[in-house]
Amino acid sequence: MKEFQDLNNKTVPTHRSWIKQVVIGTVAAVGLGALSISPTYAQDKTIVWGKKLEATLLDPATSILASSWELLHVVYDGLTDTDENMEAIPGLAESWEVSADGTQYVFKLRQGIKFSNGRDVTPDDVIGSLQRMMDPKTGSFFRLQLGNVKSMSSSDSRTVTIELEEPYAPLLTALSSSMASIIPMKEVNDGSLDLQKDTLGTGPFMVESHAMGDEWVLVRNPHYYEPGLPKADKLIVRIMPSDQALIAGLRSGDVHVAQFDSSPDAKMLLQTLDNVEIVQNQQSNMYWLVVNAVKEDSPFTNQLVRQAVALSIDRKQIANMLGGGAQPSTAFAPMFNACDANQLDIFERDVKRAKALLKEAGVGKMTLDMPNVPGAVNDAMYAVLQKNFADIGITVNIENMDEGTWVSKVWVDNPMSVDLTGLWYAGYSDAIMVPLWLNPNKAGFTGGYQVNDAEMNAAVDGLRGLAGDDPSRPAALQNVCNMIHTQANHIPLVTRQETMAYRSDLIDASGIKHIDGYANNLADVETYTLH
């Protein structure tokens, strides 16, 4: 039969030609699929890690988001690492000695460590990396967290000495942060490495390719310093924003390790799956409510109003709503055991007292706008806060916006152009580290909402000079904790709980269990073994 038949001198499609076109179209579509991105998973030696957020800024020193640190930890190493209890253990340094007064650290580098391009790591790389990170021109916000470094030097090809102006207890664990990663300074200085787009580290894997917002392909670093590691040949990082897609991937076995961030529902959803190990590591990361004590027309310039808001908050309800092991917290995360909540004047919910404070401040009912980047966690947390504030006569309108708009209002506008907002800070490895952000003169980025209080600044700065075993340290920490709660400018809410899961029948990823404050969520990835 003819493909087309004539009808009134016009060609019209017949049934057969219609079917033919459908078949051709289908083949064309599938052909296009064949041309598309080819991850080429080698199932036997490839680990697939599903994570919700993309890694954006790749320069370790300036990388500011935990979603990037997660990846950088896999590619780079610091002088130290941390163990499952967040104690410092050898990283690129195999050992170290600390002087009796806690101001001199002498690090011995491992023998024969190399970057993934095969070049030896030298003390110049170590010193150059840390100097670059601490140079204000580099723009690293973490430079405050390495203590007051007086000098750095090397006496031979494996020794690096750091001299401090005063003792700084967190130094060893702070050096395990991805922001203190050791980078190849020779390549950075000669311009052959652009840290904004490329990576070159000493970690177990190195980046082979990247499709923005979708996938990173990392391959084994042949020069990794641990013999026999990593055990896998390849690590595929899939960016999967949806909880359900992560779970579907785990169920089908297409994803071996899934990271759900602080999703409130993840644990419950995961319990329906067989052969899935759920891991909720203890975290020092915390959610805070920050109120604007800087903007002239903000009601929160009045400390009584700030305290009233702080006293209205029901942390247990927030923790329940967030699920997944979130815990009510004082200014210091519970894992640091550094602040006794019973000694705090402004902590437990007390609506009656909150109302009295508002009355004392001469404030009647008021309406405020609170910006929100929609998501399961923020929505749940803001719903509780909205109800809590309503209980003391404060109406809060929640304004939904995207992350970029929120950043602009909270961290670019100075003073912050909103009255209050929720946010989270990484908690790092020592109780004294986060309070350093509360000195706006030093931290900078908190200056848009944090009152510049000389007494508080002095108390916070005073913590830096205390060695870990200094007998006055517990009292000093409790004092700063009291001040933070009384000031009620940064109001601590609950811990931020990460939920991770892996297919225990496909992979041994038991090293993933650890205490964390640096978003090193795939800790010990080099030891993961595919069954």
Added chain:
Amino acid sequence: MGTLLRFILGRIASAGVTLLGVSVVVFTAIRMIPGKFEEVLVPRGNPEFRAAMAEKLGLDQPLPVQYFKWLGDLLQGDFGLSLLTVKPVAEEFANRVPVTAEISLLAALVALVVGVPLGLMVGLGKQIRGVTTAGRLFSGFSISVPDFVVASMLLYFLTSYSLWLTAGTWVSFGDDPIGHIKIVVAPVVTLSLFGIGVIAATSRHSAISVLRQEHVTAAILRGASPGQVIRRHVIRNASIPVVTIAAIYLGYLLGGTILVELIYSVPGVGRYMLNGVLYRDYVVVQASVMLAATFFIVLNMLSDIAYAWLDPRIRTGDQQ
């Protein structure tokens, strides 16, 4: 010059003007959203660092300078470098356009293959008890349920039961044909449901309308068989509204794929563009929008030309 050729040249000229307008709008609009690229990238960075980054990327230049530089590059076929990854956007398109095109084309095919017969069957009054009612109900349901609800429901089933299908990963057909099909089914079904509903409803209305026209009655009186009447008179005349709605549906797929690619973690252009907006990667957003606009405008142009070919009155401007 033939009327059809004149018609086509006119459409091409108007498409060029429209694309120029789109370039101005997208360039301006993405910069009007609060939060600049360097601010979103380094939310807690100091102002000096952000300023240095903006200078390095040329974002500190006056907007007209930035616009004409971008337009000049674009006219030479250079989509530019992503601000975020510093990699050519064209390379990303080379990988992603086939993914989005495959899902969109398969969804459109499914919508046509299911929607047109369904609509004709219901519209031409095949009195199979229950089938016409079911067809109408299905059509109404698929139009009224949004994509994200369908996607969420499908994902729920995929996460709750060990079905053959999967989601949350991607593998090309060339590497793993079966694996590819397992991944593609859910996005295609999600995207095609709306199309099936709309095309079925349009086909039904159109067929009913054509059946009432005098030339159909004349054909029946001439003794044409029902099959001949449907093939020669109804399908051809009912096809114009279906072509129109199919073109609109393909345009709708441009938006629909963004959501579907996001939910199912499909590495297509839609997801790339969305990430560009979230990270304020101006170059990615501009290039993606221009690509989509070009596709949409060309599609409309082809649709117009198809009308003109199907109905000579349109190309001569005679609407009587």
